[in-house]
Amino acid sequence: MDSKSLFKEDNEQLLNDHKRINHWHVLIVNQDKKFHQFIEEGLKDIAFEQKGITWHHAYSSIEAKQILCAIEHMAVILLDTELESMDSGLQIVQYIRNELHDQNSRIILQTSHPETFPYKQVMLSFEINDYQIKSELTSYKLFTSIISALRSYRELLVMEQNKNGLKNVISATSEILKEISIHPLIDTILGQLKAILKLQNTYTYGSLILQKSKQELQVLFKSGVFQNKLIDTTNLFSPSIRQGLDDNLSLIESHTFLMYLGEELERHYFIYFNVGRELTDWEKKLIEIFSSQTSTTFKNVCLVQEIDRTQREIIYTLGEIGEMRSKEIGNHVKRVAEYSRLLALRYGLSEEEAEIIQLASPMHDIGKVGISDIIMNKPDKLTDEEYEVMKSHSLIGFNMLKHSERPIIKAAAVIAHQHHEKYNGTGYPQGIKGEQIHLYGRITAIADVFDALVSDRVYKKGWEMQKIIKYFKEERGKHFDPKLTDIFLANLDAFLKIKDETD
Ligand SMILES: [Fe+2]
Ligand SMILES: [Fe+2]
Missing domain, CATH: 1.10.3210.10 (Hypothetical protein af1432)
Known part of the structure; x- marks a missing residue:
C-alpha cells in the first residue's frame, strides 16, 4: 500500500509560527509622548488569537532603527511621517523594506500633514499597508486597523513557514536521493527528519530505527532520549503504533510517528519518532510528503542493491567456471x-x-x-x-x-x-x-x-x-x-x- 494514503488526511488550516510566538510585537514611532500613551491606553486590553501585545516605543529615527534591529518579529509599526525632519517616517519605511529586507512587518503610516503626504501618492509610492490622519484617529479606527494588520501579518508568517518547510523537504529529498545503499539511506532520512522538525536538543526527542523480520522486532539504532536507554519494544509503543508495526504501515499521532520505509530481503524497516512535543498540522503534512518520497527512494535503493548483488553473483559464477576448469x-x-x-x-x-x-x-x-x-x-x-x-x-x-x-x-x-x-x-x-x-x-x-x-x-x-x-x-x-x-x-x-x- 502506498504510505501516503496511510497518513491521516488533514485539510485543516495549516499551522504557522505565530502559535509559537507568545505575543505580538508592535512598535510606535512618534515624537509625541502623549500620542504613545493615547494609543497604548486605547488598545490596552487588546488580544488577537489569545495573544496580547508587547509595545515598543521609539521617539526618533535612531531609536526606531535600534528597536527594529533588535526585535526579530515586529508585527506592526505605527509610524509617524514627521520625526527629526518632515519625511523621516518615509525614510524609515525605505530602511525597513530595503535595508532590513523585512517585507512582513505591517506598516501603518500616520500623519498630521495630509496635504504634504496625500494618501494616494504615499500609498502607491511606498511599501506601506495603511494610512491614517492623526487628527481623525478614533479608538475604533485604531482597533480595526491594528487587528487587520495583525491578521495579515499572521497570514504572511503562515505562508513563509509553509515555504520554508517545503524547502526543507525538497532539500531533504535531494539528500536521500544521493544514497545508494540502505543503511546510509536510513541515516540520512533520520537526519533530514530532525532538520524538518527543527530538532536540535537531544533531550527533547527520541528516535529508533527498527527492523522487523518474521514478526521479531529489533532496534538497529537509538538516538535522542533513547540513546542510552534499554529499550523494551513490548511496552514502548501505543496500540496504534504497535498495529502499524504489525501491518507495515506509517502513521502519525499527536507526539509520535511511525514511518514504514519498506522491505528488503524479508526484513522490514521503520523509523519511530517521539518528538517530545505536539506535532503541528503543518509538520504532519511535511512528514507525510517526505515519507512518500522516502518510500519510493527506499524501493529504488533496494532495486539497485538487488541488481548489484545479482551482477556480482553472475560475475563470481562466471569466474568460478574458469576456476573449476x-x-x-x-x-x-x-x-x-x-x-x-x-x-x-x-x-x-x-x-x-x-x-x-x-x-x-x-x-x-x-x-x-x-x-x-x-x-x-x-x-x-x-x-x-x-x-x-x-x-x-x-x-x-x-x-x-x-x-x-x-x-x-x-x-x-x-x-x-x-x-x-x-x-x-x-x-x-x-x-x-x-x-x-x-x-x-x-x-x-x-x-x-x-x-x-x-x-x-x-x-x-x-x-x-x-x-x-x-x-x-x-x-x-x-x-x-x-x-x-x-x-x-x-x-x-x-x-x-x-x-x-x-x-
Ligand atoms: Fe590464467
Ligand atoms: Fe587464477
Whole structure:
C-alpha cells in the first residue's frame, strides 16, 4: 500500500509560527509622548488569537532603527511621517523594506500633514499597508486597523513557514536521493527528519530505527532520549503504533510517528519518532510528503542493491567456471578479487576504480572454458604443444569479453588478456612489458600468483611465508611491477587477513 494514503488526511488550516510566538510585537514611532500613551491606553486590553501585545516605543529615527534591529518579529509599526525632519517616517519605511529586507512587518503610516503626504501618492509610492490622519484617529479606527494588520501579518508568517518547510523537504529529498545503499539511506532520512522538525536538543526527542523480520522486532539504532536507554519494544509503543508495526504501515499521532520505509530481503524497516512535543498540522503534512518520497527512494535503493548483488553473483559464477576448469579450489576467484581491490586502493586508485577491478578480476581465467578437457584434466606435465594451447586461454577470455561497453566487462577483458604478461616482457600472449601492460593486468598478476602460492592445493601445500616473500622480492621488476610489489610486501598482513577470512 502506498504510505501516503496511510497518513491521516488533514485539510485543516495549516499551522504557522505565530502559535509559537507568545505575543505580538508592535512598535510606535512618534515624537509625541502623549500620542504613545493615547494609543497604548486605547488598545490596552487588546488580544488577537489569545495573544496580547508587547509595545515598543521609539521617539526618533535612531531609536526606531535600534528597536527594529533588535526585535526579530515586529508585527506592526505605527509610524509617524514627521520625526527629526518632515519625511523621516518615509525614510524609515525605505530602511525597513530595503535595508532590513523585512517585507512582513505591517506598516501603518500616520500623519498630521495630509496635504504634504496625500494618501494616494504615499500609498502607491511606498511599501506601506495603511494610512491614517492623526487628527481623525478614533479608538475604533485604531482597533480595526491594528487587528487587520495583525491578521495579515499572521497570514504572511503562515505562508513563509509553509515555504520554508517545503524547502526543507525538497532539500531533504535531494539528500536521500544521493544514497545508494540502505543503511546510509536510513541515516540520512533520520537526519533530514530532525532538520524538518527543527530538532536540535537531544533531550527533547527520541528516535529508533527498527527492523522487523518474521514478526521479531529489533532496534538497529537509538538516538535522542533513547540513546542510552534499554529499550523494551513490548511496552514502548501505543496500540496504534504497535498495529502499524504489525501491518507495515506509517502513521502519525499527536507526539509520535511511525514511518514504514519498506522491505528488503524479508526484513522490514521503520523509523519511530517521539518528538517530545505536539506535532503541528503543518509538520504532519511535511512528514507525510517526505515519507512518500522516502518510500519510493527506499524501493529504488533496494532495486539497485538487488541488481548489484545479482551482477556480482553472475560475475563470481562466471569466474568460478574458469576456476573449476583450472582445478583451483576454494574461493580462489573471490580472494583474487579482494587482493586486487586492496592492491588498487593501496596503489592510490579511487574506491570506484578499485571496485571495478574487484568485480572484473574474478574473470581472469574465464578463457579456460575454451580449452579442451584432455588438456585441462591431464594429470601429467603438459607437452610444449599442449602448453601453448593452455596459454591461449588469455586470448580466448579477451575475445569473449572484448565487445562489451560496460566498464566492468571492459576491465575484465583487459585482465583476462594480460594477467600472464610479465613486467620484463617475458610473459604471454603479447610479450608486452612495463607500463605497456595495463595497471589492472599488473595488479591481478600479483593477486593471482600470490593466491596460487599461499593456498593449499590437493596436489601441494601452500608455500611458507618466507618463501613467498623471497619469491616476490626475486621477481620484483621481472614478473611483477616493482612499485606494486613493494606495496604488496609492505601490506602483507592485510593480504593474509583476507586469505584467512575468505578461505
Ligand atoms: Fe590464467
Ligand atoms: Fe587464477
